[in-house]
Amino acid sequence: MLPTEGKTVPPRYRYEQIADDLAERISSGEFPPGSKLPSRRELIEQYEVTExxxxxxxxxxxxxxxxxxxxxxxxxxxx
Incomplete structure (x- = not known):
């Protein structure tokens, strides 16, 4: 039996998903070193979440x- 068999994977928090998405966008070069990320307001609208x-x-x-x-x-x- 695998260690994860029969166990449910806990849901990931939305902030973790957003952090992972932004990290991937940084790694892919969409946001290169030294670049400014979108503003808090822009990110709130883009991801449809709260501050x-x-x-x-x-x-x-x-x-x-x-x-x-x-x-x-x-x-x-x-x-």
Whole structure:
């Protein structure tokens, strides 16, 4: 019996899905190093979620070392 057999996989949180999507877009070169990510408002509209969900996704990318935030300026892909 496989370790996952008979077990349900817990649903992924929306912020995790968004962080993974943005990470993939960064890795693919859609957002190259040094580029600015879309604004919080644009991401809210694009993903149809609330502000805290986007904030959490941005936090995940920051923790992974993929982005840096310049207060009052925006979120940028790290060089």
């Amino acid at each position: 805290p969900v986007i904030d959490r996704a941005m936090q995940v990318l920051r923790i992974k070392g993929m982005t840096e935030t310049l207060p009052g300026v925006g979120v940028f892909v790290r060089e």
